[in-house]
Amino acid sequence: MELRNNKDTFDHVTKKQKLCSSKLNEAMDQTGQEIERALVELQTADANNSHPDHKSLLAELKAKLKDIAHLGQLEGMQKELNVALSKYTKQLEKSFNQDISRAYRNVDFDMHTVDQIIAGHLYRQGLFDIGDCFANEAGVQESAAVKSPFIEMHHILKAIKSLNLDPALKWAAANREQLKQKGSDLELKLLRQQYIEILQKRSRDEALKHARTFLAPFASTHMAEIQKLMACLLWAGKLDSSPYSDLLSPNNWDELSEELTREFCNLLGQPFESPLSMTVAAGVQGLPTLLKLTSVMAGKRQEWLSMKQLPVPVELDREFQFHxxxxxxxxxxxxxxxxxxxxxxxxxxxxxxxxxxxxxxxxxxxxxxxxxxxxxxxxxxxxxx
Known part of the structure; x- marks a missing residue:
């Protein structure tokens, strides 16, 4: 709710700023046009050897400029903008400069489990040296079993980042049956990307040989996909201007990395998102409700600390609803x-x-x-x- 209010206030300030800027630019343009018009009249009169009344021309110009850029009106618009901006600044300070320790409750944690989660998070992120240091200091010896699979996963992801699919294909082939049971077509997607790379960087014959060797076994279940890839042979060397140019998108490599990470964690019995990351994200989303609750119960501090159940629901997005x-x-x-x-x-x-x-x-x-x-x-x- 507070984030929505901040956005609404920001939109209001932006609207005021755009209106003020638009009016000011319009006034400046009109002012410039009137001055140029007055200069042209003076120059024309001098060229014709006539004797214009300079004082009356300047007085007329002054009156027009006063009507165009009425100082009081411009000052009023600027004042409204300053007031809106000041309110927005105060609202941001109220929203983000809060003492979040007020929402803290002394809850008993199994610190060993928490340490395991932290060590697992570090290994999942590929921070293996830091993870080892933390595990040793926290005495989480069993985390070593979690480290080994993630070393393999990051080796594969690093290779994909270098446009090398061999480690990923080797892993997918070794886990083919498990992936099939889960309904995953990751191996086909990897082979498809390899096929496109061969067609683009080598030759049509090599791409056809690759398809006959590796893609043929998928024909019975993914015929439409195989036919699409075979049609790409007709566009060898100019695939970027073909109806299948989407197969060359760099996003395909990012999607492969994400899907491999998802399937790798799935086979390990691990969630795709780090439990620590999800916990922190859920806490951040629920924090405004808790802070508001502590403000309401400021006079009942002891009751708040001893509560076994919150008196109000803490609404979280669907991404945090797992069952x-x-x-x-x-x-x-x-x-x-x-x-x-x-x-x-x-x-x-x-x-x-x-x-x-x-x-x-x-x-x-x-x-x-x-x-x-x-x-x-x-x-x-x-x-x-």
């Missing part, structure tokens, strides 16, 4: 196997424990908290997400 979660609107508890979500006859959903409390342990019917329907607990059905 379906149901939170009971009555108790604010998250559904679990012991306390599942239950569908009432009226269509509303509560957690089982809330229904038990409302029905006094299944002894009586109760009124739905969200509509006037009378509900019998035996009619409620468990929901499976």
């Amino acid at each position: 379906t979660v149901f939170v009971c609107p009555v108790s604010r508890d998250q559904a679990t196997e012991e306390n599942p979500a239950m569908l009432m006859p009226c269509g509303h959903v509560l957690c089982k424990q809330s229904i038990m409390k409302l029905s006094k342990g299944n002894t009586k019917s109760f009124k739905c908290p969200y509509c006037p329907t009378a509900v019998d607990s035996v009619q409620c059905k468990q929901l499976y997400f």
Whole structure:
């Protein structure tokens, strides 16, 4: 919400600035035109040996200039811009210069697990020396098992960056069955890129030989793709001006690197994004809500620190939602196997424990908290997400 407000305020300042600049430039252009017109009149009169009234011409010019660039109007527009800019600066200071330690709660962490996550993040980023140093100082010896696969992954990515697909193809071939089970066509994409490189930099015959040897096995499942690649043979040497010029885009190499990273991590049982990065990003997004909550509860500091559950939801984007979660609107508890979500006859959903409390342990019917329907607990059905 605060980021949206900052953007709206920025857009307002930008609009004021553009309007002020436009009006000022317009006034300057008109001023220049009137001065040039007055000079032409004076020069024409001198050329014709007439005797113009210079004082009246200058007085007329002064009056026109005053109407064009009314000083009070320009000053008013500049003042409005300054006020808007001042408000925007204060809003930025309020949004970004906050004491975020106010949102801190003393939560017990398994520091060994946290150290493992940090070491894994460093290895994932290719910072192997720093990762080793951290692991040794933190005593995370088991992180060495995580390091080895990421060394291989970064070796492959470095080769792709150098336009060398051999290490990537070797890895894809070694893991062909696992990739196939996951529905991945990474190997075909790598072979396709290699085929295009051969067609562009070597010869048509070599590209055809490569296709017969490596691409033919994919014909039964990717016939349309193979036909497209065969059509490229007709455009050898001028593929950049063909209907298939998109195959030469440098973005294809970046996409290959990203997909290989995704599949590599997938086979390792690791998420594509670093858990540490995702945690920090989610924390940053939820921080404004927590800061606002601490401000509201400023007089109840101790209560805030001892809370087991936040009184308000912290909304996060879909990228941070990894599985379906149901939170009971009555108790604010998250559904679990012991306390599942239950569908009432009226269509509303509560957690089982809330229904038990409302029905006094299944002894009586109760009124739905969200509509006037009378509900019998035996009619409620468990929901499976």
